[in-house]
Amino acid sequence: MSIVRSIPGRIRFEADSEQAALYCKDSLLAEFGDDFEEAEFYYSERSGRGLVLFEKDRQLTDKAIGVMAKALKTSLVSDLPECRSAALGDENACGLPALSNGAYEQDELENPFWIVAKKVFNFYTTRLLMPMALRPYWTAFSVAPLIFEGVRSLFQRKLNVAVLDAAAVGSALAMRDYGTAGTIHLLLDISETLEDWTREKSRKDLASLFAGDGKPAWVLRKGEEVQIALEDLVVGDLVVVRSGSRIPVDGVVADGTAMVNQASMTGEPLSVKCSVGKEVYAGTVVEEGKIVILSEGVGDQTRFAKIAQVIADSESMKADIHGQAVKLADKIVPFSFILSGIIFAITRNWMQAAAVLMADYSCAIKLSTPLAVRSAMLESAHCGALIKGGKYIEQLSQVDAIVLDKTGTLTRATPEVVDICPVNGYTREFILRNAACMEEHFPHPVADAIVRKADEEGLEHDERHAEVDYILAHGISTTLEGNRMILGSRHFIHEDEGVELAGAEDQIKRCTENGLSTLYMAVGNKLAGVIALEDPLRESAYRFIRRLENIGMKRIIMLTGDGEATARNVAAELDIDEYYAQVLPHEKTELVDRLREEGYVVAMVGDGINDSAALSHAHVGVSMKHGADIAQEACDVMLTSERLDSLIDAMSLSKMVMRRIKRNYRFIVGSNTLFIGLGIFGIITPAMLAFLHNSGTVMTCAYSMRPMLPEQ
Template sequence: MNIVRSIPGRIRFESESEQAVLYIQEYLQKVVGDDLGEIEFSYSQRSGRGLALFSPCPNLTARVLEAMGAAMAEPPVPELPTCRTAAPGDEMACTLPALGSALYEAETIENPFWIVAKKVLNFYMTRLFMPATIRPYWTVFSVSPLIFEGVRSLFQRQLNVAVLDAAAIGSALAMRDFNTAGTIHLLLDISETLEDWTREKSRSDLASLFRGDGKPVWVLRKGEEVQTPQENLVSGDLVIVRSGARIPVDGVVADGTAMVNQASMTGEPLSVKRGPGKEVYAGTVVEEGKIIILSEGVGDETRFAKIAQVIADSENMKADIHGQAVKLADKIVPYSFLLSGVIFAVTRNWMQAAAVLMADYSCAIKLATPLAVRSAMLESAHCGALIKGGKFIEQLAQVDAIVLDKTGTLTKASPEVVDICPVNGYTREFILRNAACMEEHFPHPVADAVVRKADEEGFNHDEKHAEVEYILAHGIATTLDGQRMILGSRHFVHEDEGIDLDEAEAQISRCSESGLSTLYMAVGGKLAGVIALQDPLRESAYRFIRRLENMGMKRIIMLTGDGEATARNVAAELDIQEYYAQVLPDEKTDLVDSLREEGYTVAMVGDGINDSAALSRADVGVSMKHGADIAQEACDVMLTSERLDSLMDAMSLSKMVMRRIKRNYRFIVGSNTLFIGLGVAGIISPAMLAFLHNSGTVLTCAHSMRPMLPEQ
């Protein structure tokens, strides 16, 4: 256990269990005694953090910290074996896992081994106990759907794989080889079952990253708290959410105050205060307190549900190589019939002619490719990179230029306000309070840092201004007491708005030379102050850049809206040779376009609203977990964890799956050519030929489904 942060009357700490928190509470009462007064403890098992609230007296705070330190030095208390069920008024109920952490279990999907085993067992047990006189009729009945499918394709003037499968089964029936016809049907069924299983498993697992728990929720109806299933919620319901519970709707707080952890939405690990009039979102978690939410978005209308819908629709975005495989499979069919006809014309042997139909190339090619692509998508999701469609796997494998937005990508996405420099008679409190009031409308790491700083210093930043306007890539603007108030980049404040920065040039230079980022606030056409922020680099950023180089990336480019000095310092620390400072959205898009015109396959990594256009224009757009909604919507790959290595895993997977598909092609062509040769030569019978061919197809499908990345 350790102290995270303390201010007078409020101490946040980390703890391993609820019982340990109870032990600390008892210890404080024993040591500090009556001087302590009323103290309120709360604890979230999901985040592993607790909060102590008491009288805001500095001397008392020091005594509480000392006593807590002594309590934490005691031997750890065993974990509670269970925790109680949430109920009205229960403020210490068990918490739910974070929605964006992929801890939710996917719906139960049967193991494919048992699915195949049951099909094989059912096939042979049916044959074993069925009278011999009935078996041929049963076989004809079982394979008839495949024959009808082939006939339907012929009537539609299509000579495709369905026609070839029907011809192979029809040839076996014509030779009264019912065992071979049944075996072909069984193995085709197994291959398609494996494909269906992989499709459903990938959809289920990908969607589980954003699916809620489905538990009943508490709502206020006629002044009484009642439970209702989540699917029964409607817009306008007053939803009650207590400590530890996940918020099930998008809406506005109507009553109460709570600390809400928005890690699943923004990636920010620290909770934010939400009271009446503040917006909250489905998938975030109430760490402390109780709020009543006027629901505005429920069910499929929540932001998380819309992301889940994108996942469900990802099957429509097939890889180009997948489409090529289907086309290739269908193109091979006429040649199979032609070869069969030539062999019959030469040998006048139906058995040898049928051999070509029994072992074709198209079936395995058509099945193995989508299986490999879907398996890679599923494996990538488990590694923290959600790929929205198969075609982006193919493009990821070809990426040779990457453009990286600095803030939130190479940095930790948890900046801190380290300095506030007021000018022109404004106070530090005025700048911080009003900046927080404006920024809280936009869930972005920089905005969260300003809001968090105001909360830590106890500044009330309730809205007293007009509606806040977001100005793309520049900043935000509003009106306060009839004066225009703006907050944003140097380019926005100085060049676009014409605000004189000379009075703060010394502070600006000091911040820039120290590698700090700066926000500028102006009121009524005059500079009010400068906010300096420090956003530390991710520990993995340097290794990430080196791994990109080792992968053979030809161009690695860093973009930032910060000034030249800050950009230069970061680039030097990461040893990035190519970077651009004070970049605007259209310049990001122009850079991506120019790289593509030069022949590069470009990946763009960003998280902000101002990155969305470039994400859409890149061959592969990558958004971070904490990215803005529009960035997550525009991207092709979304990192669901904070690991930059997740992108490397996705790129490695993409390269490996393309190699696997090519190996599958070689195996399919080689093995089936051998089988056809043996059949035409009369060395093996059509029944054995069909068995070898279809077994090879099943093995190829199983190989396509195998994991590619080594266990970590």
Template sequence: MQERILADFGDDAVDLEFSYSERSGRALVRFVPDRMLTERVEEVVANALAIPLLPELSDCRSAALGDELACTLPAHAPGIYEPAELENPFWIVAKKVFNFYTTRLLMPMRLRPYWTAFNVAPLIFEGIRNLFQRKLNVAVLDGAAIGAALAMRDFSTAGTIHLLLDISETLEDWTREKSRKDLASLFAGDGKPVWVLRKGEEVQIPQENVAVGDLVVVRAGARISVDGVVADGTAMVNQSSMTGEPLSVKRGIGKEVFAGTVVEEGKIVILTEGVGDETRFAKIAQVISDSEAMKAEIHGQAIQLADKIVPFSFVLSGVIFVITRNWMQAAAVLMADYSCAIKLSTPLAVRSAMLESAYFGALIKGGKCIEQLSKVDAIVLDKTGTLTRAIPEVVDVCPVNGYSREFILRNAACMEEHFPHPVADAVVRKADEEGLIHDERHAEIEYILAHGISTTLGGKRMILGSRHFVHEDEGIDLDVADAQIKRCTDTGHSTLYMAVDNELAGVIALEDPVRDSAYRFIRRLENMGMRRIIMLTGDGEASARTVASELDIEEFYAQVLPNDKTELVDTLRAEGYTVAMVGDGINDSAALSHAHVGVSMKHGADIAQETCDVMLTSERLDSLIDSMSISGLVMKRIRRNYKFIVASNTLFIGLGIFGFITPAVLALLHNSGTVLTCAYSMRPMLPEQ
């Protein structure tokens, strides 16, 4: 939060610049140099934030830039961006084992049973509580196992089981925290102060006090802490943490840079556009952090199946006791359960996959999306902005019916500048290059989805859009422009049509080159076994055929409207395909939501990015391939984990039933297997690039 405040100090009014970071709990106040006002400013800040004055503001300091008061305020609960150092799990286990056996050694023999009963009582009560709630789950199983040991007066086994369950729970928490910390380390800043330009001079300020509009200076070897545009200088920037590409890229004036990337060579000045929680990295991190609300279906199925096994454990234990009359052998069945490892390893595997996919440039919005992505066998690709570079250029402007070239280009730019779309940007850019001033002289703009734009200029209705919109919907005669239209369409160029008062005024031809990586991307999809690869475009037949031919795409459709895209996706779903739709425009949003997996490009419209299930955070089409590979591998890993958990615990139960191992050893093996499964779940799925 940042704002300017006119503070009233009785006879004086002081202009203050106040900024406060909720995440870090730090406030910064800047004002005209006047040391006598410092104490008054402290009082204002303290009263405004409702905190004690002297203790909490004791860390305030004044800086050389005028008077600058930086205060550390009470800390908030640690969040994803403030990862604490994790203790080595070996020492965690060692301390618990040491404390357990030291206590037993030093405690009088008569007190040990009572001490053990006191420690295990919460687990027994938890089992009883679940039983009264008519739940027969793992908590009941654990309580029964410990209760059986106490009933046999085997306090040593009861205490050991409690220790192992405590260690297992602690290590489960550790693995969750490790996953969270890995996420934080990828997306958090390094916490170092940032150099910004103030009145032409470089000044160092805390990272959390950087605001939108600041000019941030970054030199070789430093990490970029903000999202923004290069305002000055040139540098080689390593964007591997954002895009997955190992080679640094050149970034000069006008180019975007992102928080979390590193300047390897050179020096740049960045005009800040996003800070803190508003950076692209922070938003990606938040999506991954919140993703547990979108559990994979296989996760729910595994947990349900695991809980269903619990009653059979009790039945089997009873049968063993009836046959053997041996409490120890009957209790052995209760010492191992299947759901403990499943409940932990599955979400850890999913989260690790999301984190790895984000590293390779594709943000997956939850476990459900991963599961669907692993099954995709039909993909629908929007041409413009997906297979093409999304930076089309105006290559020709053809006026007709007495209108001038300048009139067409100027007014087209005036209408298009309201809409964030690659084609609109191309028209506006061309007008700017030719020095055409496109001031607001028209009435309110009306956007007609996937058709075009309509407005009123000088009492005349003006429209700009596709051939379908202008000719078929509006009924405007295009015969007068046959030669110009043919000249554009025969070369595969896209066309925009402008009409004024039901009369064609001109045609604008645009060229959008195919991405360099598009051909390889299509071939990789084929190699993955994709059954259907379909290209859609709102452009004419000639333009669509040119791109399809260049990329060797056999199935394509031209002059497609939004409802046509949605109908195609629905048709594919009805035919049994698992469909991914890749698009970037407002007109793609409906199809994105209808597909099993909607994929939006980095430059996509806000509604497309909101609707999608997967968002590519870089221009790499291969990021989608990587995310599909990761999704397939993590689903295999989850199924492999499930087989291992069932097989190993069944083996342990069998050994316990036949008396080869004691209940305490069985509990040790079971919990050790859980920890190993979790560690395996967090391993990377793709090799480092």
């Protein structure tokens, strides 16, 4: 049992039982109190791993690690008798929700309308059936936790929303207005229930987008179809999926043809035809046909598992406006007490003074903002853009300059070798065979194209060279029969390595005159040939650029490591005015930094290793689904489909949610100012004031949860 990994606000740990994990939770709460009251704890019995998410603070994290390490070392199952009989896999057996390897509980959540209706029904039914003499005691018992919470905050020298809520309820009790006290407690409970429901709904909906139905999978073993549990699937299994079934693995179709609904991954409502060689993903559904899939990703390694983990991690990445809302809510509290005191000093009327406490601004502000942000994150995920934290929603809404890496973003990332130009006595076969031998070591679209071309032509490329070295953003090098062999860009070959290109101008021109991308091969400091590749543009690329212009993007910049002719042709085809050719990784980062210094809010879209630095320097880094692992790690938004329009949807959602939050502010301030005024002048009673205020809070929360994009 130990700490596995930690960053500020997030600690992943290993524990041999759920009881030990709960012991960790209790230890943290006992040590830090309020600092961990809002923390979230998860534990997976199957993997033996847990996760703690809390306020992003380095010093607090370091202290928490020490407490957890001690708790993990000393915890014993016998210390927790209440958990001895916990059922294996029961996520609530010890009070800890499961942290699955990409699979959350799939039980249906109850409709929030019925949750609220039941609370209201139970509240008023209990009051109606309870003897009048017992109602004050029942009310006092019900609101006691709320009052204790406020008192505890006061002892900790905090004047926050909890204190204000306790004061409002306490004032009602002091005036013997037990109905008002109970109503305040009921409506506060409903507001918090809606927030909890939305958080859980977002997680479960994301899971339902991708997760299987829990049914066993069918696999081929020795030519026979065998049914096995999902957790027993391994890479290399041949998985059989028929009509109406979910695909349980990521992989490639090895046999058969089927129509697969990939809406959960791509956002596209129409099913696509998947035959031999086509990639398919866990969580998508076979609508018609039967396919056999060679599994390449199972369990934690499926795309869904990685996405689900990002969502789990994103809980600690609150939007700045979320944090501002919480701080603003707490800052308003003292003014509510001051105003209440002034009213009492003037009127000597407790009822009018209490009116200020009955209707405050802070509760609705604190609850509605995170609800709106979480709802937007969920809706964006449905549209194919996974936003890794609430704070990036705010930044996306302000983006006014976008930098696009050409290869893999505006192009399909499936280049093809269209020409090979040998020079200086080398043969076409020599160039292709040895280029494939070098490139097969690297999972990159260009490398795949060269290896694929060699395979198509039946060229065997057995290794006869030394170890291959990758030189970031330039090329690769090795040694063949004592001679250094290099393959890469013109800049790498000619300027960095000093290989002369004189005498090969005609062959180079033949490969570059049509704007094709080129790779140069040199052996022993002598040019051996040029490989020309074509990477077709995405069909949606032109529309994507126009949509960016339509939403008011001030700067649209295309970057590429290709030559000037290729960049110029692509820019002309897409009608992009600003582009840069032969760009190196540090130059991409410098461009992003320069745009930031000029006052732009910058989004960088890329998918390669050489894009990762620029992605992390941009206000918002965006990676494509096929991007390199480091690019997906460095990005803030990951497109889970090939739809470039998913990024537009995410930007639109971000702007809409910011407008919604501002509308919420205006409504909260306007309505509560009106309610307080009516209460001060005695036009409405404190009971009615509390009812109107808390009803407005519930309405604001419900409005924050509504979808924003129109149904497609």
